[in-house]
């Protein structure tokens with residue numbers, strides 16, 4: 335990552351949060367904020383015979399989160415690693 339970019343991100347207090355968007359279990363259609371979790375299902379109330387994958391939002395999170403950042407996000411993954419350890 336460009337050094338000045340990294341410094342600016344730290345200067346403005348930029349933080350990368352773990353969310354469903356980076357979770358190994360999530361599935362999203364391109365460009366959509368809504369998708370499904372591959373780990374959890376629920377019984378739909380109106381359709382009693384229907385077990386469905388749980389609907390999720392990109393900005394959501396749960397304790398079963400497992401990080402799976404795409405290779406092209408590597409620079410931001412490194413930035414996040416630095417924020418986790420308080421490095422500048």
Ligand code: SF4
Nearest residue numbers: 354357360371396399
């Ligand atoms: S963070 Fe939780 S709810 Fe979101 S995709 Fe991962 S396991 Fe599913």
